[in-house]
Amino acid sequence: MSNVLKNIVRVGRVSSIDPERATVRVAFEDKSGLVSYDLPVLVQQTLKNKDYCMPDPGEHVVCLFLPNGIAQGFCLGAFYSATDTPPVSNAKKRHVSFEDGTTIEYDRETSTLTINTVGAVNITGATGDVIVNGISLVNHIHPESIGSATGKPQ
Structure with missing residues (x-):
């Protein structure tokens, strides 16, 4: 047995x-x-x-x-070992490290998703918007500019 x-x-x-x-x-x-x-x-x-x-x-x-x-x-x-150690040591984080150095990490404590990549980032969707600091990529406006550079998005 x-x-x-x-x-x-x-x-x-x-x-x-x-x-x-x-x-x-x-x-x-x-x-x-x-x-x-x-x-x-x-x-x-x-x-x-x-x-x-x-x-x-x-x-x-x-x-x-x-x-x-x-x-x-x-x-x-x-499984991790003495030679292949974990990339982070925080139970509140979900982390993925790739061979080329790219990392994806979500921190439950701060509700922060961090993506660091050495290559391009492609996001494809049928519809949607990107909003950063309250400013919409699709619906933002620029202060009027006649013949010169526009102002920052609002």
């Missing part, structure tokens, strides 16, 4: 990914590098709303297997 339980939850490193199928293969160092079959990666939603995020090759992950070996199971996700 203990051998069965010992093999149900396993820690390993992602050896390869299949982005189209959202699966990974995982190598288990404690089993001389034995590699799993393709394992589906758990995500938050897959039906009406869909979430997608794949672990990187080399990333430490936790896997859950059915009691019949490592042929059928799931990749539950990655």
